[in-house]
Structures are given as C-alpha cells and as structure tokens.
Amino acid sequence: MFWVTVCAMYSIQGCACEAPMRTLIYPEWLIDGTGGRAKEAYALAFEEGSIAAVGPANEITSSQQDVVVRAPGMSLLPGLINMHAHLSLASDNAPFIAYMNAHSDVALGLRAAHNAAASLRAGVTAIRDCGSRGRSVLDLIGARSDGLLKIPRILAAGCALTISGGHMRPFGGEVDGVDGCQQMVRRLVSAGADFIKMAGSGGGTPGSLTDYPSFSVSEIEATVETAHGLGRRVTVHCTATAAIQRALAARVDSLEHGYFGAPGNFQAFDQRLADGLAEARISVTPTLQVFRDMAEVLPAGAERDFWQSRREVLVTNAARLRRAGVRLTAGSDAGWRFTRFDNYWRELEEMHGCGMSPIDVVHAATGAAAEAIGRQDEFGALRAGLSADLLLVEGNAAESIRALQSVRSVYLEGHLVHQEGMS
Ligand SMILES: [Zn+2]
The missing domain is CATH 3.20.20.140 (Metal-dependent hydrolases)
Structure with a gap:
C-alpha cells in the first residue's frame, strides 16, 4: 500500500508556491547508502531539493504545510x-x-x-x-x-x-x-x-x-x-x-x-x-x-x-x-x-552473486560510487545537506536484492520524477 497525503492547500511537487514546502517520507526500512545496516522506524525530510533531516520517525514530525509520504512495506535508499x-x-x-x-x-x-x-x-x-x-x-x-x-x-x-x-x-x-x-x-x-x-x-x-x-x-x-x-x-x-x-x-x-x-x-x-x-x-x-x-x-x-x-x-x-x-x-x-x-537491478544481482550482501551492493551503487567519482558531498547517501536523490522500492532491500527490481518512486533533487504507473 502506498499513499501520499498532501496537508498543504493544494500543493504539489514543483509548484510555484512561495512558502518553502517540506516533504517527509516514512518508509518501513531506510538504507542510507553508507554500507550501514537498514534502519526501521526512521524517516527522512527534504526541502528545496536537499535532504534536511534523517532520524527516528518519532523525532521527525510533520506540520500542516508538509507533504507526507507514508510507504509501509517499502525501502527508502539513495538514488x-x-x-x-x-x-x-x-x-x-x-x-x-x-x-x-x-x-x-x-x-x-x-x-x-x-x-x-x-x-x-x-x-x-x-x-x-x-x-x-x-x-x-x-x-x-x-x-x-x-x-x-x-x-x-x-x-x-x-x-x-x-x-x-x-x-x-x-x-x-x-x-x-x-x-x-x-x-x-x-x-x-x-x-x-x-x-x-x-x-x-x-x-x-x-x-x-x-x-x-x-x-x-x-x-x-x-x-x-x-x-x-x-x-x-x-x-x-x-x-x-x-x-x-x-x-x-x-x-x-x-x-x-x-x-x-x-x-x-x-x-x-x-x-x-x-x-x-x-x-x-x-x-x-x-x-x-x-x-x-x-x-x-x-x-x-x-x-x-x-x-x-x-x-x-x-x-x-x-x-x-x-x-x-x-x-x-x-x-x-x-x-x-x-x-x-x-x-539495472540485473547488474546489482550479479554483484550479489559475487558474495556481496544486499547492503554492500546498495553501497557499491550509491555511497561508494559517489566517493569513487569525488561527488560524495553532493549525492549518494541519505544525509542532511546532500541532494534529495531518493528511491522507494517495494520490500526490504537489505534482505533481498530483488527488491531493487520493484521501483515505486524516484526523486531527483527533491522532485518526484517517476512513480509507478507514471509514463
Ligand atoms: Zn563500456
């Protein structure tokens, strides 16, 4: 199940609203792209294209102006x-x-x-x-x-x-x-x-x-x-x-x-x-x-x-x-x-076949890759200050690499650029 609750008065991604709009995502699992374990009951907030906060869900609370995305059964990871x-x-x-x-x-x-x-x-x-x-x-x-x-x-x-x-x-x-x-x-x-x-x-x-x-x-x-x-x-x-x-x-x-x-x-x-x-x-x-x-x-x-x-x-x-x-x-x-x-999941599955855990594979495709090209201070991890390049996939990507086959939403610089069902 997947839904987006829009709390603000008719505000959508990319609109010309003057008030800064924050988006909060509450996934079931959060994988931050650093190679660390998946976290449960965590949330991420972003605004103006950048990640504003990542932390325990009970510490990241929404206000009326926020866009709230609840994603039970899904993993949130860096693009x-x-x-x-x-x-x-x-x-x-x-x-x-x-x-x-x-x-x-x-x-x-x-x-x-x-x-x-x-x-x-x-x-x-x-x-x-x-x-x-x-x-x-x-x-x-x-x-x-x-x-x-x-x-x-x-x-x-x-x-x-x-x-x-x-x-x-x-x-x-x-x-x-x-x-x-x-x-x-x-x-x-x-x-x-x-x-x-x-x-x-x-x-x-x-x-x-x-x-x-x-x-x-x-x-x-x-x-x-x-x-x-x-x-x-x-x-x-x-x-x-x-x-x-x-x-x-x-x-x-x-x-x-x-x-x-x-x-x-x-x-x-x-x-x-x-x-x-x-x-x-x-x-x-x-x-x-x-x-x-x-x-x-x-x-x-x-x-x-x-x-x-x-x-x-x-x-x-x-x-x-x-x-x-x-x-x-x-x-x-x-x-x-x-x-x-x-x-792309097919490449990631082959890497899993090399003995890498799903978490290690995600790291190889996010944080480690960003480091290898010297862009780790711009994107590649879920960390405050980095670009809000995000991915929601169905299932626990820390347990099964196959979850990466089920892409549900993609955000780039805070814009929702793909959602399952969108052309
Ligand atoms: Zn080539």
Missing part, C-alpha cells in the same frame, strides 16, 4: 548511480562500427536522451557515460539543466582516449604518444567532460585486441597528470592483465571491467595485482550484466556457452578482487551488446 554506460548506443547487439556509421550525432543524442529517461525509471539518478561521439551525450547535460529533459544527472567522458586502431575508435578519440594524450585531455575538459576515460586494452571493437594492453605507462601517466591538473579523474578500460598492470603503475583513479585476460587465457588472474589495486585504492567497476544478458538472450549453442562460461569467470574474479580489499562500484555497461537501461 542509484550507474558508473558505466554508453547512453548513445542501442542495446541491440548491433555491429558497433556499422551502427556508428549509420547514425548522425543528432540521432545518437536522441537515443541518449531516451536511454537516460529509461534509466531514471529504473531508479538511476546519476549515470556515467563512458564513451560517446562528439557532443552527442555532452549536450544532454546542458539540455537537462535548461529543463528540456527529465533525466538523471549525467557525468560524461565524451569520446574515450584510444590508440590508433583501438577499442571504441568510432567515438573519435584515437590518440598516440604523450603529446596526443595531453592534447585530447585538454580538448575534452574544455568541451565539458566530467572525467577522462581511456581504453587501456582492446575490447569489443573489431580490430582491437582484447587481451593486449594498448597505451604505454608513460602515455597513461601523462593522461593522469594532465587530467588531475585540470581537476578531472581518469578511469581506464582494462580487459587484459597487462593493461591492469600498466594502469596500476600509472596510478589511475579507477578501472572499468578489470578483467584478467591474456592471449589465449581468459583466466589470467593475478593476486599481486589485485593486492596492488587495493593498496593504491583504485576502485573497479566490474560490469557483469553484459555477460548475463548475452547468456540469457542468445539461443542455446556454442556462443551462449561462451558467454556463460565468461560470466562465471568474471563473477569469480570480481569476488577475488573484493576479498583482496578492492572497492567495487556498480555499473552495467548499458547500451553495449544487449544490456538495457531499464533493468
């Missing part, structure tokens, strides 16, 4: 962060190069807006775009702040840096050498990139070599130094053990995928590298959902078996990273292959 997505891609396993050739930047931007809106309905209030062409995703940031689009916060890398002939080159980020890397970082920051993404190895782009490293340590170091000098963090796509080794040597901020591959060997896990990542506090977004989706969408046969066996290896390796003390953050690689934007 989710998807750390890895490609908003301009179509989740249809289309051949990547042909897809990019067939679409203008405007078409890609429209696709990105559509996908961003779908993410919001899945409870995602911040999404990190890890590679797109031109301004196709960067321009969504301005469109959102101008009020044209009801979409999550977007943190965009623009095109990812890649070597000549490398992975993701259709996005337009081919560079070589220290000078080339420095120049591209400066251009991307000038264009509005929130962070820098590098392809540290090949990947799913034909002609790139998944099991081999790409940029040299000195190229990665120059990228990190230039980006940090401009206040930006660097994350590196790594699907090869040798790429992880180079990224670690160059002291990057985070890794995407973190797969331990070597030529002819998908299981080249290296415990010393895992320990090194933990020691250097380099977080990893393991992007597991793509393999699950491929294994479940493809018809029975050798190709499906291939993806299923890789899925199992990756879940095992992510669990090993975690045991080594590496912080895992949640991101689905939505857009890529068959991975969609409206079912």
Whole structure:
C-alpha cells in the first residue's frame, strides 16, 4: 500500500508556491547508502531539493504545510548511480562500427536522451557515460539543466582516449604518444567532460585486441597528470592483465571491467595485482550484466556457452578482487551488446552473486560510487545537506536484492520524477 497525503492547500511537487514546502517520507526500512545496516522506524525530510533531516520517525514530525509520504512495506535508499554506460548506443547487439556509421550525432543524442529517461525509471539518478561521439551525450547535460529533459544527472567522458586502431575508435578519440594524450585531455575538459576515460586494452571493437594492453605507462601517466591538473579523474578500460598492470603503475583513479585476460587465457588472474589495486585504492567497476544478458538472450549453442562460461569467470574474479580489499562500484555497461537501461537491478544481482550482501551492493551503487567519482558531498547517501536523490522500492532491500527490481518512486533533487504507473 502506498499513499501520499498532501496537508498543504493544494500543493504539489514543483509548484510555484512561495512558502518553502517540506516533504517527509516514512518508509518501513531506510538504507542510507553508507554500507550501514537498514534502519526501521526512521524517516527522512527534504526541502528545496536537499535532504534536511534523517532520524527516528518519532523525532521527525510533520506540520500542516508538509507533504507526507507514508510507504509501509517499502525501502527508502539513495538514488542509484550507474558508473558505466554508453547512453548513445542501442542495446541491440548491433555491429558497433556499422551502427556508428549509420547514425548522425543528432540521432545518437536522441537515443541518449531516451536511454537516460529509461534509466531514471529504473531508479538511476546519476549515470556515467563512458564513451560517446562528439557532443552527442555532452549536450544532454546542458539540455537537462535548461529543463528540456527529465533525466538523471549525467557525468560524461565524451569520446574515450584510444590508440590508433583501438577499442571504441568510432567515438573519435584515437590518440598516440604523450603529446596526443595531453592534447585530447585538454580538448575534452574544455568541451565539458566530467572525467577522462581511456581504453587501456582492446575490447569489443573489431580490430582491437582484447587481451593486449594498448597505451604505454608513460602515455597513461601523462593522461593522469594532465587530467588531475585540470581537476578531472581518469578511469581506464582494462580487459587484459597487462593493461591492469600498466594502469596500476600509472596510478589511475579507477578501472572499468578489470578483467584478467591474456592471449589465449581468459583466466589470467593475478593476486599481486589485485593486492596492488587495493593498496593504491583504485576502485573497479566490474560490469557483469553484459555477460548475463548475452547468456540469457542468445539461443542455446556454442556462443551462449561462451558467454556463460565468461560470466562465471568474471563473477569469480570480481569476488577475488573484493576479498583482496578492492572497492567495487556498480555499473552495467548499458547500451553495449544487449544490456538495457531499464533493468539495472540485473547488474546489482550479479554483484550479489559475487558474495556481496544486499547492503554492500546498495553501497557499491550509491555511497561508494559517489566517493569513487569525488561527488560524495553532493549525492549518494541519505544525509542532511546532500541532494534529495531518493528511491522507494517495494520490500526490504537489505534482505533481498530483488527488491531493487520493484521501483515505486524516484526523486531527483527533491522532485518526484517517476512513480509507478507514471509514463
Ligand atoms: Zn563500456
């Protein structure tokens, strides 16, 4: 059961009322996104887009002016962060190069807006775009702040840096050498990139070599130094053990995928590298959902078996990273292959399969993710002063990860942007 009681005289979210309007939410369980246990009989108050108070329900009392949301049987948690997505891609396993050739930047931007809106309905209030062409995703940031689009916060890398002939080159980020890397970082920051993404190895782009490293340590170091000098963090796509080794040597901020591959060997896990990542506090977004989706969408046969066996290896390796003390953050690689934007719970369920408790998974998708991108003082937890980016889901999300499949309401900066039944 779910109801909203409006105490004030006909006041609704987003109205032009002059009196400041406070909203109080009374859920059954409150999960604050810090990794701490779920709290019962707690409440949260927000006003003017920010969380005003979180505390025992009997201490957060309503006045006549307040909007009161009672949510028995539901969990309240911070809006989710998807750390890895490609908003301009179509989740249809289309051949990547042909897809990019067939679409203008405007078409890609429209696709990105559509996908961003779908993410919001899945409870995602911040999404990190890890590679797109031109301004196709960067321009969504301005469109959102101008009020044209009801979409999550977007943190965009623009095109990812890649070597000549490398992975993701259709996005337009081919560079070589220290000078080339420095120049591209400066251009991307000038264009509005929130962070820098590098392809540290090949990947799913034909002609790139998944099991081999790409940029040299000195190229990665120059990228990190230039980006940090401009206040930006660097994350590196790594699907090869040798790429992880180079990224670690160059002291990057985070890794995407973190797969331990070597030529002819998908299981080249290296415990010393895992320990090194933990020691250097380099977080990893393991992007597991793509393999699950491929294994479940493809018809029975050798190709499906291939993806299923890789899925199992990756879940095992992510669990090993975690045991080594590496912080895992949640991101689905939505857009890529068959991975969609409206079912982020599938990535979170895969992380649960790595031995993480539901509370740990929520942390990986909220507070830990916000910390990994340096935004923990803005959003990612239920704490007074942070943005009111909130999610109500059916059931106890501390007990069952499946609760995250049942999104009932999503608030972004204090605005109710999605409610079950809303289109
Ligand atoms: Zn990706």
